[in-house]
Amino acid sequence: MKINCGPLTGFTQARYVIHLSTGKRLVLFRLPAIDPASPKPNEAQGWSYFAMEAECPHAGGPMQDSTVDIEDSAYVASCPWHAYDFNVETGESSLGLKACTFPIDVTGESVLLEFPVDDGHPVSLAKVEPVSEKVKLKHGRPSDKSAKPKREEPGMANYLDDTATFCEWAVHILNTGNPEHKIELTTHFYSIFTERESSSSPMELGRGTVTPPDYPPREQMEIIRAGEMPRSSKGGSQKGRIMILHALANIELWAIDLAIDICVRFATFHTDKSSQELPRTFFHDWLKVANDEAKHFSLLRTRLEELGSYYGALPVHHTLWTSALDTKDDLRARISIIALVHEARGLDVNPVTIQKFRNANDRESVDTLEIIHNDEITHVTTGHRWLTWICDQEGIDPVQVFRTNVIKHFKGVLKGPFNEEARLQAGMDKRYYGDIPRPPIRAA
Structure with a gap:
């Protein structure tokens, strides 16, 4: 019929x-x-x-x-x-x-x-x-690529020219402190990179030609330690929901930098034994993650404003970037901790958070959070795929590599309950996260 x-x-x-x-x-x-x-x-x-x-x-x-x-x-x-x-x-x-x-x-x-x-x-x-595909930008990027904003124009994102390499774009975005400019540049970068990948003149990667910043800047944000963050309520009140959305927006903004940073920081990586360099699909996959994170931040920022608040109204912490610094010298560790611990933890807690907003009859926020949850399954998949690729090249067990890096780099213990279904969909069965021992106590 x-x-x-x-x-x-x-x-x-x-x-x-x-x-x-x-x-x-x-x-x-x-x-x-x-x-x-x-x-x-x-x-x-x-x-x-x-x-x-x-x-x-x-x-x-x-x-x-x-x-x-x-x-x-x-x-x-x-x-x-x-x-x-x-x-x-x-x-x-x-x-x-x-x-x-x-x-x-x-x-x-x-x-x-x-x-x-x-x-x-x-x-x-x-x-x-x-299907949600568009980032909610406050200022649309120029439709005419030849008519880019001039660098001296205040309040506008600075676009690189057509000769810029992938790594130059990556460092430029990492050094951009304005969150609106960061998401605008990220989505533009993803658009032009994917467009050129199918053309006769793909973008030059520029491996090893530029250095990423140790700490991406943040504009007009009060940054405090994670333990000093005000405790959010259960999400029933509008104030409580704003606190949760603000915390999630902070995570998504750092997630943009994490996905961009992994590309440029490890651009010259070669596997042990086989000495394979990272293929172009590695850069495409993580740039796609960054583009998703930009979309997520824009959706959360928009929802905050619809609820009468804004991003920056509350203090934030940079725990995610601390994990990035701890793993800056080892791609296997970076993937293990950021993608397969922190992102995977999001799969565990997202359904609970979504239910809080559903109980509060906040349908608009539920729609946003469901988009984020579905995308994040694919992000964990990306991490699992590339850790497995590296380990296949090196003839080692990705499960053991992951567990070793968790013990070495993750400050804490992987605690349940785990969203076993979502983790399995992303490629992570219980061998990865089940019964990982506590790390040894370091001497003072």
Whole structure:
């Protein structure tokens, strides 16, 4: 049967989640037509539409967050959890699996989904939900790339020119203290880097040519020790919810720097034994994480302002960056502590935090926090993927490497309860975090 998903004019973003009355979820892709001269039934006005199941058939990863590339004149979506690839039209994968895909017809004024019906039971559309992709910037970045703001213009972010290398961009963003400028530059950097990756002139990496700062600056923020932070309430009151959102915004802002820093600080890294340098996909993956973190900060900052507050109204701490300094000389340790301890801990506590806001009937904040939680599963996946890659090159066990680094660098004990389902989705089974002994007490 054909299900009307809505008028063609209503689809303006790259992807949507389609919710059916049966509870089934699909992802709808809206992608530029590869060959506009030969239109197909699923194409209109230069755009192609594809629908596939929203959960990866390998381990249930969110295909709405997949990376989409063109291979052999066809679009291929790669799951953000374990990089399984699927042709968005046929569902075929190079890894032997097959995803369910569903024909789309846009020859009229509506987007029609062809969906099979079992035993004549009717299926209807419940809702169509756009996937959040845009950062909420206070000042839009220039649409004309040749018309960049001049450096001397007050209140504007400083853009580098087209000759800047990846590492020059990274250090520039790390040295940017204004949070609005940081998220604007990060999203612009991700946009131009990914655009050039598919062109004949990819951005030069510039490995080892610049040095990241020991401590990224912060503008007009009261920074105190974590133990001195005021205790937040349970989240029932508006004041309590503002305190929680402010603390989360601080984490997301530092997370931008952490994802950028890992690229430039370890740009010249080579694996032991095999002496492999980091491939370009390493830089793309962590820049994608930074772009997500910029989106998260913008959503939280916007929500704070909607609640009558603003980012900077409360003091913040820099515990996350302390962990970065502790692991600045070892990429394996940096991934272990930042991505697989701190980010993974977020997977444990996010559902509890979301429930607090749900209990307070704060639907807008719940929507924001759910976007963040889903993205952070992919961030832990990124950490797991690259720690595993390094260890595979070096012929060592990533589980043991992780556990050794936790004992050496993490100041504390990994405590439950753990979100075992989300951790497993990201590649971390109980071998990683179960029963890690306390680190030895250091002599005074």
